[in-house]
Amino acid sequence: xxxxxxxxxxxxxxGRVFKKPQRTKIFYEFFxxxxxxxxxxxxxxxxxxxxxxxxxxxxxxxxxxxxPFIPKSLIGFAAKRSIILEFAPTxxxxxxxxxxxxxxxxxxxxxxxxxxxxxxxxxxxNALNQLVLPKVLATVLFYPxxxxxxxxxxxxxxxxxxxxxxxxxxxxxxxxxxxxxxxFLLSYAIIKTVIFAFLIATVPSYHGYYVxxxxxxxxxxxxxxxxxxxxxIVITNYFLTQMLxx
Amino acid sequence: MIEINNLHKGFGGVKVLKGISTTFLPGKTSLIIGESxxxxxxxxxxxxxxxxxxxxxxxxxxxxxxxxxQKEKQQWRQEIGMVFQGxxxxxxxxxxxNVMFPLKMFTNKMHDEMLERVNFVLKRVNLENSNHxxxxxxxxxMQKRVAIARAIVMxxxxxxxxxxxxxxxxxxxxxxxxxxxxxxDEYQITTVINTHxxxxxxxxxxxxxxxxxxxxxxxxxxxxxxxxDNEAVVDFVxxxxxxxxxxxxYLNEKK
Numbered sequence: 001x002x003x004x005x006x007x008x009x010x011x012x013x014x015g016r017v018f019k020k021p022q023r024t025k026i027f028y029e030f031f032x033x034x035x036x037x038x039x040x041x042x043x044x045x046x047x048x049x050x051x052x053x054x055x056x057x058x059x060x061x062x063x064x065x066x067x068p069f070i071p072k073s074l075i076g077f078a079a080k081r082s083i084i085l086e087f088a089p090t091x092x093x094x095x096x097x098x099x100x101x102x103x104x105x106x107x108x109x110x111x112x113x114x115x116x117x118x119x120x121x122x123x124x125x126n127a128l129n130q131l132v133l134p135k136v137l138a139t140v141l142f143y144p145x146x147x148x149x150x151x152x153x154x155x156x157x158x159x160x161x162x163x164x165x166x167x168x169x170x171x172x173x174x175x176x177x178x179x180x181x182x183x184f185l186l187s188y189a190i191i192k193t194v195i196f197a198f199l200i201a202t203v204p205s206y207h208g209y210y211v212x213x214x215x216x217x218x219x220x221x222x223x224x225x226x227x228x229x230x231x232x233i234v235i236t237n238y239f240l241t242q243m244l245x246x
Numbered sequence: 247m248i249e250i251n252n253l254h255k256g257f258g259g260v261k262v263l264k265g266i267s268t269t270f271l272p273g274k275t276s277l278i279i280g281e282s283x284x285x286x287x288x289x290x291x292x293x294x295x296x297x298x299x300x301x302x303x304x305x306x307x308x309x310x311x312x313x314x315x316q317k318e319k320q321q322w323r324q325e326i327g328m329v330f331q332g333x334x335x336x337x338x339x340x341x342x343x344n345v346m347f348p349l350k351m352f353t354n355k356m357h358d359e360m361l362e363r364v365n366f367v368l369k370r371v372n373l374e375n376s377n378h379x380x381x382x383x384x385x386x387x388m389q390k391r392v393a394i395a396r397a398i399v400m401x402x403x404x405x406x407x408x409x410x411x412x413x414x415x416x417x418x419x420x421x422x423x424x425x426x427x428x429x430x431d432e433y434q435i436t437t438v439i440n441t442h443x444x445x446x447x448x449x450x451x452x453x454x455x456x457x458x459x460x461x462x463x464x465x466x467x468x469x470x471x472x473x474x475d476n477e478a479v480v481d482f483v484x485x486x487x488x489x490x491x492x493x494x495x496y497l498n499e500k501k
Binding site: 022023025026114115116118119121122123124125 | 291294295296319320322323324326328330331332334335336337347348350351352
C-alpha cells in the first residue's frame with residue numbers, strides 16, 4: 001500500500017472518529033479512563049526526564065560558557081529558551097509517542113485480532129468513535145498540563161544543578177529566566193503540544209485499528225506506530241516553527 | 247427467518263462465496279459446516295453485516311439488510327447476538343460489565359434494572375458467581391458462556407455463533423451446544439452456528455448447510471446426514487473412523 005493510500009485511509013478514519021458519541025455517559029467513562037492510562041500514568045516518566053534533562057542543559061551551558069565577559073545569567077536564559085521551545089514540547093512528545101503510542105497501537109491492535117472490535121461493530125457501535133475519540137480528547141486536553149509540568153521541572157532541575165554544583169548561582173539563573181520573557185513562546189509550546197498530542201493519539205490508533213494477522217502483526221503495528229508518530233512530530237515541528245516563529 | 251438469495255462475495259478478485267441461497271428458520275439451530283477455506287466465516291460475517299455482499303440479498307424477516315436506512319440498521323444490529331470464536335470479551339471489563347455493555351449502550355434502563363437482567367442471563371448460562379471476575383480469570387468454557395450471555399442480553403431475534411466449541415474439551419463443548427439449543431428453543435431465536443465439530447452436527451443440527459469451495463454443496467437435517475449419498479458430505483462428516491462406525495450402526499439399525 002502506498003503512502004497516499006495510507007494518508008487517505010487515515011483521514012477517512014478521522015472522519016469516523018469525529019462523530020457525536022452514541023452514549024455520552026459511556027463516552028465520559030472511557031474518557032476518564034484514557035486520562036488515567038494516557039496522561040496520569042505518564043506523569044512519572046515526564047517528571048523524571050524533565051528534571052534531569054533540565055539539569056543537564058544548564059550544566060552543559062555553564063561548562064561551555066567560560067568567557068568572563070558573558071554574564072552567568074545567560075545560563076538561565078538559554079536553559080529556559082531550550083526547555084520551553086524544544087525540550088518540553090518536542091522531546092517530551094517524542095518520549096510520549098514511544099510510551100503511549102505503542103500502548104495505543106498494541107491495545108487497539110489486540111482488540112482487532114481478538115475480534116473485540118468486530119464485537120463492537122456487530123452491536124452497532126462506531127468502534128472508532130468509541131475507542132479513539134476519548135484517546136484524542138484525553139491527550140489533547142491533558143498533555144498541555146503534562147508538558148507545562150515538564151517545563152517547570154526542567155527549569156527547576158537547571159536551577160538545582162547550579163546550586164548543587166556551584167557552577168553558577170541560583171540568583172544568576174533566576175535573573176536569566178526573567179530576562180526577555182516572551183509569553184508567546186509559551187503559547188507556541190502549547191500549540192505544538194496540542195498538535196503533537198493529536199498525532200500521538202491518532203497515528204497509533206490508525207496502525208492498531210487496521211492491523212491484520214496475529215500477535216506478530218500487532219508487534220509490527222506497534223513499532224510502525226512509534227516510528228511514524230516520531231517522524232510526523234519531527235516534520236510537523238519544523239513546519240510549526242517556520243510558521244509561528246519566523 | 248433469514249433468507250439468503252444468491253450471495254456472492256470476494257476479496258481482491260478472489261471469489262469466496264459463489265451464489266449461496268438458503269433459509270434459516272426461527273426456533274431452529276442451523277449449522278454451517280465445511281472444510282477450512284470453504285467460505286464459512288465469510289458467509290457468517292456477511293450475515294452479520296461485517297462484509298457487504300457483492301451480489302445477492304440477505305433478508306431478515308423480509309427486510310433486506312443492504313437496503314436499511316441508518317436508523318433501521320441500528321435497530322437491526324440490536325436484534326443480533328453474536329458469539330465469536332475467541333469469545334471477544336472486552337478484557338479490561340469484568341464479566342458483569344461485559345454483559346451489561348449492550349444494555350448501557352442501547353437502553354435507558356436504570357442500573358438496578360440492568361443488573362437484574364445481567365444476573366438473569368448469567369444465571370441462564372450457569373455463571374452466577376462470576377460477576378466481578380475479569381475474562382482472563384475464566385476458563386475457555388466460562389468465557390464462551392459469558393459471550394453467550396452478552397449475546398442474548400438484549401433478547402436478540404437472531405443469534406450467530408462462530409465455532410462456539412473451538413478449543414473446548416468434548417464435555418464442555420456439549421454443554422455449550424445444549425445451552426445454545428435450549429436458548430434458541432426457549433426464545434424462538436433464529437440461530438446460525440458455524441462449526442467444524444461433528445458432535446454438534448449430530449446433536450443439535452436441526453438444519454445443516456454444507457459449503458464447499460464457496461458454494462452450497464448440500465443441505466439437510468442431522469438425520470439426513472446419516473442417509474445422504476452426497477460424496478462431499480460423506481467424505482467430510484465421516485472422515486473419522488468413529489463417525490464412520492456411528493453411521494454404519496445407524497444405517498444397519500434402519501434396515
